[in-house]
Amino acid sequence: MNLIEFAILGLLATTAVTIARIRDLWAAIMFTGIYSFLSASWMLLLDAPDVSFTEAAVGAGISTVLMLSTLALTGKVEKAPTRFSPMPLLVVTVTGCALVYGTLDMPPMGAADDPIHLHPNPGFVERSQADMHGLPNVVTAVLASYRGYDTLGETTVVFTAGLAVLLILRRSTDGTAKPDGTAESNE
């Protein structure tokens, strides 16, 4: 199991470097799709199927389509950098070192005396079987049922934002391009 994780992390790093270096934006979008698939399977290996579900749906599905729609409005090729600038490399390296230093404080994965296993979790584990009519997954129970109103609120916010963006974009195309307000379909 560990070897699979190392292999997937290696492929992730390779894909990330490729995305950063490639100049053809169409290919870069394609590599972000690969990156989403890889990171979703890595989250699955870490026993987080819900996060993996979201990553696959949003990262590999919707954001590919959204970025391609953006690419349809802009150019397909990124301008090559004229000179080497050390500042971004330095910032990225320092941030990465800080993140790695931060992980040293984290408890080992799966340890029984993690704070998450001691403080809120036992109640959820004990009660969710009875409350959720035997859902096999406690995370799903917490996300879908215990936090149901929270999720409803989030969905309302996202829906309103999407609706507002659609309304703004629709009016601008109607005003400038052609008066064709009958089409209902959207991506």
Place this chain on the structure above:
Amino acid sequence: MFAVASAAVLVTMTLALTRAMLGPTVFDRVLALNMFGTKTVLLISVVSFMSGRTDFLDLALLYSLMNFIGMVALLRFTTTGTFSEESL
């Protein structure tokens, strides 16, 4: 047996990624991405059988659906170069 199968799938994923990086034409890259998505589905299936958690198979289904959607979007953009409504 599952370990050998997952190793083989990982090797294939590496080869597909290499082809996507090298790929001179659009179609090499599209095929490589499609194959990569399929291999992800296979890897998830193998790993879920290996760890005995077959409820992960739902995720493999979702991945294949997402792979299809992404592929259709990529190919539509490649042929038409736009997502405007008259091309739908």
